[in-house]
Amino acid sequence: MSKHTSKAWVLATRPWSFPASTMPVLVTLCYLFWKGHDVNWLTGVWALVNIVVFHAAGNTWSDYNDFQKGVDREDTIGGLSITSGEFKAAEIRTLALILLAVAVVMGVALVFITGVPTLYVGIAGALLTLLYPQLKFNALGDVDIFLTYSLLPILGTSFVATGEFHLDALWLSLPIGLITVGILHSNNMRDTEQDKRANIKTFAMLVGKKVSLNLYYAEIALPFIWVAVCSALGMFPLWSLLALVALKPAIDILKQASQFIHKGAKALYGVDEATAKLQLVFSLLTALSFVIARFV
Secondary structure, eight states, X not given: OOOOOHHHHHHHTOGGGTHHHHHHHHHHHHHHHHTTOOOOHHHHHHHHHHHHHHHHHHHHHHHHHHHHHTSSOTTSSSOHHHHTXXXXXXXXXXXXXXXXXXXXXXXHHHHHHHOHHHHHHHHHHHHHHHHHHHHHHBTOHXXXXXXXXXXXXXXXXXXXXXXSOOGGGGGGHHHHHHHHHHHHHHHHHHTHHHHHHTTOBOHHHHHOHHXXXXXXXXXXXXXXXXXXXXXXXXXXXXXXXXXXGGHHHHHHHHHHHTTHHHHXXXXXXXXXXXXXXXXXXXXXXXXXXXXXXXXX
């Protein structure tokens, strides 16, 4: 690899997107704590770090494949680490493989500590990470992201932190997962023309502009409705309504996205990053609500 600053290497992994991977783990740990389970915080934090490394590997692997496929070019927004000329494609590929190797080693160590079921979750996550580019190019990226950054980490975290799978924790998968899918979906909406040029088909392209925008509205709005309903029905503590504080940034994002039909891709510049920030705020508030509810 060529010489680059540590900051450049970190930025190449797109760290702004990491709330998508860290928040499912954190919220699940706090949920289990609220439910009164004996939570092993050491293995829980280990799982959190592990999934971030997997995520970084997935980001760089996706950037490399997007560049090779011709999706990311000099006039596109994504994959700047390569298209800007700062990194060679081979360097990003090597970084992706190194990160994946580190994530696998960490995962194997976690398997020895927690048990074989962790291995199954890890293998599924690794496969979904490696297959993501091809699934994305065939309109299945949204499904991949929901599984990789919602369903699997929530189930996996419940096991590594308590030694059991707690299926009730999956009530968290929809609100956390939808916002995460919204990060990808807004990105794909913005990049529709570039994706057409590269002869690939994302889900946003498949359903068209109007349906895509309405789906994005749902991905941002439904998590708030879900938390409110779950709180009312007792599946979440009433303190979970604290997450509604994040409605203000959510509404701001939706206002910007609403210009997509008339202004096109320009209206969505920065929306993916703003959605990741919303994920961070929404999830931190939800996690905090579980902790408060445990002590109140």
